[in-house]
Each structure stands twice: as structure tokens, then as C-alpha cells.
Amino acid sequence: MSSKFQRYTGGALSSHDQVARALGADIITGIYPPGSKIPPEAEILDRFGISRTVLREVLKTLTAKGLIVSKTRVGTKVLDQAHWNMFDSDVLSWKVASGFNADFQRDLTEIRLAIEPEAAALAAQRATPDQIALLRQRVEAMRDARESRIAFAEADLAFHQVIGRASGNMLMRSISGVIETALVASFTMASPVDEDAEHDKSVGLHARIVDAIEAGDCDAARSAMRNTIGHGRQRIDKAEKHKTG
Incomplete structure (x- = not known):
């Protein structure tokens, strides 16, 4: 698969990109629906075997794409679809993954x-x-x-x-x-x-x-x-x- 289409297959991706893709797809497919909270930090770290530094960068990425928002004493919540940046290539590819x-x-x-x-x-x-x-x-x-x-x-x-x-x-x-x-x-x-x-x-x-x-x-x-x-x-x-x- 050419590099132009790697984002659709998950091939040759960095740890950051793999985790962002997995969590992004979980959000878009409704595993974590709008208004819900994503799993706590410890659970995500255990699931993917990544560092806290990588996780922080992943959450920044998902926030920038309009998928989540983090608030003090509330946690990280999934935003409504109206906030998702559907012109973003990654968000589109995650949508493709959902069918x-x-x-x-x-x-x-x-x-x-x-x-x-x-x-x-x-x-x-x-x-x-x-x-x-x-x-x-x-x-x-x-x-x-x-x-x-x-x-x-x-x-x-x-x-x-x-x-x-x-x-x-x-x-x-x-x-x-x-x-x-x-x-x-x-x-x-x-x-x-x-x-x-x-x-x-x-x-x-x-x-x-x-x-x-x-x-x-x-x-x-x-x-x-x-x-x-x-x-x-x-x-x-x-x-x-x-x-x-």
C-alpha cells in the first residue's frame, strides 16, 4: 500500500498515530458516544502500552480535530459530531474505517x-x-x-x-x-x-x-x-x- 493511503490501513504508523487512529475510530463508530467520557488515563496506557507523553500528544491531536474536550474536574469528554472536523484527512480516514x-x-x-x-x-x-x-x-x-x-x-x-x-x-x-x-x-x-x-x-x-x-x-x-x-x-x-x- 502506498504511503498516500497508509492512513486507511494503519500500516507503517507511529505509536502516536496508531493510538490516535484507534481512539478516533472508537469515537466515530460510537463506542464512545458524544457526551461520554473516554477511558481513564491508566486504562489507555495499559491498552496501548504507551507513555504518558505519547498519550498527552494523542489527546492534543484529538482535541484539535474537534473530537474531544478536556475540562478540569470533569475529565475528557467526546464532543458532538457538529464539532468534528470532517475536512481533516485523519478524521475522514477514521470514518472510512467505520464503513x-x-x-x-x-x-x-x-x-x-x-x-x-x-x-x-x-x-x-x-x-x-x-x-x-x-x-x-x-x-x-x-x-x-x-x-x-x-x-x-x-x-x-x-x-x-x-x-x-x-x-x-x-x-x-x-x-x-x-x-x-x-x-x-x-x-x-x-x-x-x-x-x-x-x-x-x-x-x-x-x-x-x-x-x-x-x-x-x-x-x-x-x-x-x-x-x-x-x-x-x-x-x-x-x-x-x-x-x-
Whole structure:
């Protein structure tokens, strides 16, 4: 598994990251529901075999992500979901670990449709020749990834990250964690590489985005991005129906 997706598997993580991931997942899955207290320090230290220093850093991390709050004489309590930073890559990955339900899949698609088509439209105005060349390279990497879900997903992620940079908008670039999470859903549930026709269609849709950006056609870039995101959602819906059918 590439380092880009290690947070989703727990592989090659530090003690701090492993414990944060475990406690974060316990909170997000409801083992420690909002309003409840996380286990006392001694219990956590015994469970993970870590030092108090590592635990303090873990709690700081979870606090910064909006999952918990510590108060004197009250203890450390789990916050309501309204406080969770769902744009944080780690929080998203912990959500992935709890499972892709229909509501979460819908939320991912909706936020991508709200932002990425506009990023593509801006890229049509602002992309440099080097960025366009890089997008072409990413499309070719996707084309070559016929037998590896991971290789395809990595090329796909890199493509969308270049779009974010080419938009010239730093806030649009910041949603890369959302895109990464959506692509994890794609390659774990319904990767285009599983079927030749789906693979060719996905590559073609991404190529059309680049064509529109290179032509400076904002409307076409916007539409092509919508179609690409829609195609990914259709694959996931198809996989879900097949699984439950």
C-alpha cells in the first residue's frame, strides 16, 4: 500500500498515530458516544502500552480535530459530531474505517460536485502549460493501470490534486482529503480496473477534463468534471446493488 493511503490501513504508523487512529475510530463508530467520557488515563496506557507523553500528544491531536474536550474536574469528554472536523484527512480516514454507508457516500459526492467542477473551470483560466502536461501524464498513468486498483487510485488522486493546484485557489486545494476518501471508496468497492469498459470510460472522462482545460473552456471543464464524479458514484451504486441484490 502506498504511503498516500497508509492512513486507511494503519500500516507503517507511529505509536502516536496508531493510538490516535484507534481512539478516533472508537469515537466515530460510537463506542464512545458524544457526551461520554473516554477511558481513564491508566486504562489507555495499559491498552496501548504507551507513555504518558505519547498519550498527552494523542489527546492534543484529538482535541484539535474537534473530537474531544478536556475540562478540569470533569475529565475528557467526546464532543458532538457538529464539532468534528470532517475536512481533516485523519478524521475522514477514521470514518472510512467505520464503513461507507449511503449517507456518507452521498455527502462525499455532494461536496465534490459543489467544489471540483468550479476548480476545473478555474483551471481552464489559470492552468500553466506545465500543469496541463502533468495532467496528461496522470491520465496516461491511469490508462496504464489496468491491473492495479491502487495504482489507478493513486494516479486518479494525483490528477485531482493537480486540478486543485491549477485552480489557483488555495481553499480548493484543501479538500484533497475529501477527494482521497472518495477515491478510497472507489478502489475498495468498485474500481474501474475491474472492467475494461469501465476503465476506458473513466480514463476518457478524465482526458476530456484536460482537453477542456487546455482549450480554456470553463463550461466544458466544469461539465466534464461533473460527469467524471458522477461516473464514480454510479460505479459505487452499482457495486452496492450487486452486493445487496
